[in-house]
Amino acid sequence: MEQILANVIKKYHMENRVMFHSFSAPSLETLSKLLPKIPRIFIVGSLKRINFEVLSYVNGINISADLITQNPDLIQQLHKLHKKVYVWAEMDESPKLWNWLINNDIDAVVTNFPATAYRYNMAKKRLINLVLTKMQFFIVGLQKEFLKIHILRLKLIKNTFFTKYSRQQCR
Known part of the structure; x- marks a missing residue:
């Protein structure tokens, strides 16, 4: 599947208009070889899924807001490893959540709003x-x-x- 996706992206010259977010570490690893200039973001719901091997072929981590509240140093640690931090949550339009998100040193928010x-x-x-x-x-x-x-x-x-x-x- 990754090869087909890479072919379509190259055919339509979309390399500068896409990024990959995936739960699949093997897919991101394959994409790092096929399209090395396109950002690859690993979606995790558990810290157990983050390791140095995965960090070697991804540009960032898409992580649950809950994990950040439980591990306040996580953002800084990922940034020290030169990884972007994307955050997602079971979101609503709660001002409390958005104030928390906007006042952390995260690189992006994945949202339905x-x-x-x-x-x-x-x-x-x-x-x-x-x-x-x-x-x-x-x-x-x-x-x-x-x-x-x-x-x-x-x-x-x-x-x-x-x-x-x-x-x-x-x-």
Whole structure:
């Protein structure tokens, strides 16, 4: 089946428009040889299915949100191994779940509610932009204060120099 799929993808030049998500590690391994540039994501419902052999031919792990709540360091560990983290859950449009998802360092959410995912993602981007804008104003404010202090120091040095120089000239 993987060979047929690879042939169709190549025939229609879809290599840059697809990714594979599969529960089948052997299928992903075969696809890694047939189409090595296409991302391969291994879907797991148990940590027992993740091992170094599987990680050698996948680009990411599609994991249950429950496993992440039970293993809070899992996202960071997978990222250290240079693997993307996709999360799925028995989803609804619960704000509690979406707030949790959007505030974790995950790479993607697999959902039946793409409009909700889009709204939360846009809200997060707006918040990040707002924070960055406020930080820029703060930094500009600090820079202005630094310049004022620097100018005052230069004036003080200048006045001290000229006062000292003037006294020497008067003698």
